Amino acid sequence: DTxxxxxxxxxxxxxxxxxxxxxxxxxxxxxxxxYRQTLGQGPEFLTYFQNEAQLEKSRLLSDRFSAxxxxxxxxxxxxxxxxxxxxxxYLCASTLSRVRTDTQYFGPGTxxxxx
Amino acid sequence: xxxxxxxxxxxxxxxxxxxILNCDYTNSMFxxxxxxxxYPAEGPTFLISISSIKDKNEDGxxxxxxxxxxKHLSLHIVPSxxxxxxxxxxxxxxxxxxxxxxxxxxxxxxxx
Numbered sequence: 180d181t182x183x184x185x186x187x188x189x190x191x192x193x194x195x196x197x198x199x200x201x202x203x204x205x206x207x208x209x210x211x212x213x214y215r216q217t218l219g220q221g222p223e224f225l226t227y228f229q230n231e232a233q234l235e236k237s238r239l240l241s242d243r244f245s246a247x248x249x250x251x252x253x254x255x256x257x258x259x260x261x262x263x264x265x266x267x268x269y270l271c272a273s274t275l276s277r278v279r280t281d282t283q284y285f286g287p288g289t290x291x292x293x294x
Numbered sequence: 295x296x297x298x299x300x301x302x303x304x305x306x307x308x309x310x311x312x313x314i315l316n317c318d319y320t321n322s323m324f325x326x327x328x329x330x331x332x333y334p335a336e337g338p339t340f341l342i343s344i345s346s347i348k349d350k351n352e353d354g355x356x357x358x359x360x361x362x363x364x365k366h367l368s369l370h371i372v373p374s375x376x377x378x379x380x381x382x383x384x385x386x387x388x389x390x391x392x393x394x395x396x397x398x399x400x401x402x403x404x405x406x
Binding site: 183210212214219220221222223224227234235237270272274280281282283284285286287288 | 298300303326328330335336337338339340343383385387391392393394395396397398399
């Protein structure tokens with residue numbers, strides 16, 4: 180069990196560029212969540228997948244944000260036309276429904292800096 | 295719209311004493327409440343949870359208390375240890391677990 184992994188760990192980009200982050204959940208975990216965390220705040224929910232289906236999306240997820248989980252395993256989060264306000268830590272978490280649905284396992288996060 | 299609130303950004307406690315971290319929520323639809331611990335440069339780690347049908351859940355040195363009428367929960371750590379120094383997040387979810395709401399965190403410092 181290697182835990183939840185996220186790549187890259189850090190990303191620096193210029194305003195207006197597109198970025199994509201990847202999350203590999205714990206094997207067999209069917210639920211996957213994306214969060215955004217800014218300094219001094221808690222994780223803020225962005226979106227939720229059960230297997231490959233995206234079942235919940237936050238209002239905060241503007242049309243510049245898109246997430247996929249094509250085969251129900253890894254997931255990607257893409258931000259188009261990045262803005263300075265997108266600078267944050269992006270966290271991914273996974274759970275296994277049939278065991279402990281309330282227990283999320285978080286990855287280390289991807290820190291995005293938009294210049 | 296902050297549905298989960300942690301009003302104390304920081305707490306300092308002497309080793310061996312009790313640490314009490316507080317959390318308030320506004321949404322009566324929440325059925326599950328969780329506490330996470332976070333060290334720098336790591337993602338949050340699950341600590342303990344409680345469902346709305348209970349008012350107390352204990353796991354070793356950690357106890358969570360839920361007061362549904364007051365929409366308040368608290369995490370007690372007894373005895374506190376220096377290794378407990380971290381940021382603690384309170385979180386809540388409805389029973390479908392489709393979305394979790396987190397508080398802004400309380401930074402606990404346990405002094406040796």
